[in-house]
Amino acid sequence: MARAAIADTGPLVAYFDRGERNHAWAVERMRELEPPLLVCEPVLVEAMHLLADLPKAQDAVLGLLETGALRVALHIDEHVPALRALHRKYRDRPMSLADACVVRMAELFESHAVLTLDSDFSVYRKHGRAPLELINP
Numbered sequence: 552m553a554r555a556a557i558a559d560t561g562p563l564v565a566y567f568d569r570g571e572r573n574h575a576w577a578v579e580r581m582r583e584l585e586p587p588l589l590v591c592e593p594v595l596v597e598a599m600h601l602l603a604d605l606p607k608a609q610d611a612v613l614g615l616l617e618t619g620a621l622r623v624a625l626h627i628d629e630h631v632p633a634l635r636a637l638h639r640k641y642r643d644r645p646m647s648l649a650d651a652c653v654v655r656m657a658e659l660f661e662s663h664a665v666l667t668l669d670s671d672f673s674v675y676r677k678h679g680r681a682p683l684e685l686i687n688p
Contacts, residue, residue: 553583553584553585554583554584554585554664554686555584555585555589555660555662555663555664556584556585556588556589556663556664556665556666556686557588557589557590557624557653557656557657557660557663557664557665557666558588558589558590558594558621558666559594559649559650559653559665559666559667559668559669559672560594560597560598560601560649560669561573561667561668561669562577562580562581562666562667562668563577563590563594563598563612564598564601564602565577565668566578566581567598567602567605567608567611567612568601568602568605568608573668573688576688580666580686584666584686586619586620587619587620587621587622588615588620588621588622588666589621589622589624589625589656589660589663590621590622590623590624591623591624591625591627591649591652591653591656592623592625592626592627592652593627593647593648593649593652594649594652594653595612595616595623596649597647597649598612599612624656624659624660625652625655625656625659627648627652630652630655633655633658634648634651634652634655637651637654637655637675638651640679641671641674641675644671644674646671646675650669650671650672650675653665653667653672654672654675654676654677654683657677657683657684658677658678663684664683664684664685664686665683665684665685665686666686666687667685667686667687668687668688672685672687673685
């Protein structure tokens with residue numbers, strides 16, 4: 552049974568960059584997931600930056616957006632108070648804007664797991680107390 556997921560930056564980069572240590576893992580996970588994979592703009596910005604030396608990979612990311620395999624599911628301007636609260640709560644990590652957006656999406660899309668390589672997601676909580684369901688190596 553396919554799982555619905557929210558993508559963090561790491562797995563997107565690993566999926567497109569064959570030189571990444573977790574490339575094979577990311578490819579396998581993507582095959583198992585139910586489309587569309589939810590993302591936020593900060594995750595896309597980070598991924599495009601990290602794939603800067605791979606223009607075909609950057610084009611492929613945009614292609615997935617165009618076909619609907621990736622869907623931007625959070626618009627920052629609609630969630631500033633919640634993002635600010637998350638950022639303040641986890642300032643000791645420190646939490647990036649992309650991470651805050653992924654946690655916020657996990658709050659909004661309760662049935663979605665978080666696809667990540669980042670160990671900080673084991674610390675983050677949705678609604679202040681509930682652990683995130685993670686798909687990670």
